[in-house]
Amino acid sequence: MAEPEAAALKRTPLHAAHVRRGARMIGFGGWDMPVQYTGIVEEHRTVRSAVGCFDVSHMGEFEFRGPDAERALQRLTTNDVSTLEVGQVQYSLLCYEDGGIVDDLTLYRLAPDHYMMTVNAANIEKDWGWVTEHLDGRVEATNVSAETGLIAVQGPRAEALVGRLADIDVTAIRYYHFSRGRVAGAPSIVSRTGYTGEDGFELYLAASSAERVWDALLAEGKPDGVAPIGLGARDTLRLEMKYALYGNDIDQTTNPLEAGLGWVVKLAKPDFFGRPAIERVKAAGPTRRLVGFEMVDRAVARHGYRLLKEGAAVGQVTSGSYGPAVDHYIGLGYVPVTLSAVGSLLEVEVRGRPQQARVVKTPFYPPKVKKA
Amino acid sequence: MATYPADLRYTREHEWARVEGARARVGITHYAQDQLGDVVFVELPKVGTRVRQMQTFGVVESVKAVSDLFAPLSGEVVEVNSSLTEHPEQVNQDPYGGGWMIIIANADGKELDALMSAAEYEKYLQTAGGPGGH
Numbered sequence: 487m488a489e490p491e492a493a494a495l496k497r498t499p500l501h502a503a504h505v506r507r508g509a510r511m512i513g514f515g516g517w518d519m520p521v522q523y524t525g526i527v528e529e530h531r532t533v534r535s536a537v538g539c540f541d542v543s544h545m546g547e548f549e550f551r552g553p554d555a556e557r558a559l560q561r562l563t564t565n566d567v568s569t570l571e572v573g574q575v576q577y578s579l580l581c582y583e584d585g586g587i588v589d590d591l592t593l594y595r596l597a598p599d600h601y602m603m604t605v606n607a608a609n610i611e612k613d614w615g616w617v618t619e620h621l622d623g624r625v626e627a628t629n630v631s632a633e634t635g636l637i638a639v640q641g642p643r644a645e646a647l648v649g650r651l652a653d654i655d656v657t658a659i660r661y662y663h664f665s666r667g668r669v670a671g672a673p674s675i676v677s678r679t680g681y682t683g684e685d686g687f688e689l690y691l692a693a694s695s696a697e698r699v700w701d702a703l704l705a706e707g708k709p710d711g712v713a714p715i716g717l718g719a720r721d722t723l724r725l726e727m728k729y730a731l732y733g734n735d736i737d738q739t740t741n742p743l744e745a746g747l748g749w750v751v752k753l754a755k756p757d758f759f760g761r762p763a764i765e766r767v768k769a770a771g772p773t774r775r776l777v778g779f780e781m782v783d784r785a786v787a788r789h790g791y792r793l794l795k796e797g798a799a800v801g802q803v804t805s806g807s808y809g810p811a812v813d814h815y816i817g818l819g820y821v822p823v824t825l826s827a828v829g830s831l832l833e834v835e836v837r838g839r840p841q842q843a844r845v846v847k848t849p850f851y852p853p854k855v856k857k858a
Numbered sequence: 859m860a861t862y863p864a865d866l867r868y869t870r871e872h873e874w875a876r877v878e879g880a881r882a883r884v885g886i887t888h889y890a891q892d893q894l895g896d897v898v899f900v901e902l903p904k905v906g907t908r909v910r911q912m913q914t915f916g917v918v919e920s921v922k923a924v925s926d927l928f929a930p931l932s933g934e935v936v937e938v939n940s941s942l943t944e945h946p947e948q949v950n951q952d953p954y955g956g957g958w959m960i961i962i963a964n965a966d967g968k969e970l971d972a973l974m975s976a977a978e979y980e981k982y983l984q985t986a987g988g989p990g991g992h
Contacts, residue, residue: 510895525950526921527896718895718922784943786899786919807921808898815899837901837917 498543499635499696507714515608515733517544519717526718530810533682533723534851536711537641539703540720542688543696546610546631550601554623559601562620562759563593564742566752570595575662575679578750579742580616581760585767586738587745589613590730592679594664602675602690604636606732620759635696639703640686640723642854643710648687651699651706652676656687661857670702671695681720683727683853726809728778728818728848734789735776735804735818744772744820774801775826778848779834780814785841787817787834794833794840795825803834812850817843861888862980863954867930867973869912870982874954875930875973878961882931885958886918886949889983894920897949900942902959907935909962911969916959918949929962931969937961 495518504511509520520541522529532538550559559567565578572595580588589609594602605613614629621627639648649656654667656676664677672695680686691699704712721731730736730745741764742751751764781787787806792799806817817834825832828847833840866874872890876883891897899919909915909929916927939958942948949957974982 521922522895525896527898722921784899785901786924788924808896810921 496544498541499693500541500543500637500700503697503700504541504714509714509716512717514717515544515606517607519544520714522716522718523714526716526722527808527810529713529715529719530722532711532713533641533684533715533719534811535642536713537639537643537647537686537707538713538715538719539700539707540638540640540715541636541696541700542638543635543693544607545636546605546607546613546629547634547636547690548603548605548614548617549596549628549630550603550621550625551599551628552623552625553599555599555601555625558621558623558625559593559603560756560758561622562617563591564751564758564760564764565593566755567593567601568755572597573663573665575664575677577662579747580613581742581758581764582738583759583763585741585760585763587732587736587740587742588616588738590732590736590747594675594677596675602630608733633693635691635693635699637689637691637696637700637703638680638682638686639689640680640682640684640715642685643707643712644684644686645856647703647707647710647712648676648689651702659687661855670699670706672699674699678856680855681727681729682723683729683849683851683855684723685854685856721805722807722810725805725807725816725818726811726849726851727853728850730776731805740776740820741767741772743767744774745776772823774820774822776804776818776820777826777830777845778816778818778850779832779843780816780846780850781834782831782842782844784815785834785836786815787819787836787841787843792835793819793821793843794835797833797840800825800832806834809850814850816850821845860976862976864976866954866976867970868976868979868982869928869930869973871912871926871928873928873930875962875970876954877964877970880963881936882933882962882964883958884930884960884962885953886927887979888953890925891950891953891957894918894923894925896921897946900946900949900959902938902942903935905935905938909933909935909960911972927959930973931962931964932966933962933964935960936963
């Protein structure tokens with residue numbers, strides 16, 4: 487097993503709450519996290535039909551303050567930070583010089599000279615090293631990951647539930663925007679973002695108040711059919727949306743254009759890490775693309791399985807599972823551009839046998855996010 | 859329904875066998891289905907396949923994991939539960955009933971001695987079992 491011993495795993499502020507509620511715990515990116523409570527499929531459906539609460543406190547948060555914060559973040563990230571207003575959130579990437587991806591992230595503009603960056607749990611140390619090594623000018627960076635709790639509330643009933651516990655009008659928060667308020671009495675950044683394709687919020691809290699807010703959400707949400715949701719359903723929910731998972735679908739060997747993330751790379755903005763390499767890829771055209779596929783034969787594609795075309799290896803599956811809401815075996819993988827069109831037939835090598843798959847339009851499941 | 863019915867024999871890999879005359883019905887235990895979580899796919903051999911005791915005869919996949927299935931007894935596969943193709947969730951819902959997997963025509967009755975009784979299996983789960991036990 488690649489995961490370290492349970493004793494060596496880090497714990498979020500909600501660890502005891504998960505254990506108390508009977509979650510099945512697993513090692514994930516160095517953290518002891520709930521993989522499921524009642525079952526992945528049931529939890530997935532709860533989020534699609536009602537509302538679920540996720541502990542994502544293992545994710546990392548870095549703050550950047552100072553008059554040069556915007557300029558420094560422009561150099562570090564691929565999206566255009568100058569377009570980010572106070573109260574707005576931006577999806578973005580950190581790239582290496584060669585265009586490979588350090589991490590994907592969300593960037594919050596908290597005040598004119600104050601930003602917060604949320605990064606993947608398994609990458610916190612790597613990202614912190616990269617960011618601080620390349621930071622320049624009058625900007626102070628702080629790693630606040632350990633003090634920050636993060637709860638995602640996702641699903642069609644999320645707005646009603648968070649609305650009842652918040653002292654602000656959460657209906658006024660637009661998609662990829664945030665507001666500050668108290669939720670169950672705890673000061674919080676209430677962000678209309680998520681990783682499920684459903685409407686919902688991510689609540690940034692002091693780690694010390696995370697458990698109180700978690701318990702309040704689960705108590706107050708009973709009439710809404712709320713349930714705590716583990717990482718298993720978080721993965722199937724994001725897969726149905728074709729949201730990239732770092733370490734599976736994107737990493738240091740993939741560039742944003744082949745991953746379908748060109749929309750967060752703004753080549754017209756001032757210089758940033760990875761730009762020359764990404765420009766070269768753009769000029770030449772990417773040779774491969776991350777596509778979504780559905781199995782034609784009955785088989786489950788898994789991360790690492792080979793993708794074939796008429797028996798010849800052409801790529802690899804990066805994510806694959808049963809999609810509970812689409813009720814199909816689905817997956818993502820890199821294939822040559824010539825094989826990437828919707829309708830293209832491929833094979834997935836499952837236990838030595840080629841099983842037919844078809845490239846389909848993504849997301850697999852139509853998103854229900856509330857875009858104003 | 860008993861968690862580990864007394865009329866079944868059990869493997870260390872968490873399969874069960876129910877002797878039905880000269881044949882043995884085979885599935886996975888409550889413990890196995892619970893540890894796997896939602897079963898979404900079961901790959902079974904064709905009727906006529908010969909299986910050997912403790913060799914793999916198929917694969918069960920949950921949302922998160924792929925696991926081999928081991929034959930509790932040697933013999934010829936004479937029936938396969940084809941309803942699992944459309945309804946793999948029966949393995950979770952009814953592991954000793956609708957979730958059965960194959961029926962083996964068994965030639966060697968002595969192989970049963972290598973399998974555990976329900977009491978032995980429960981003891982085995984407590985000592986070698988996974989997180990939490992039952």
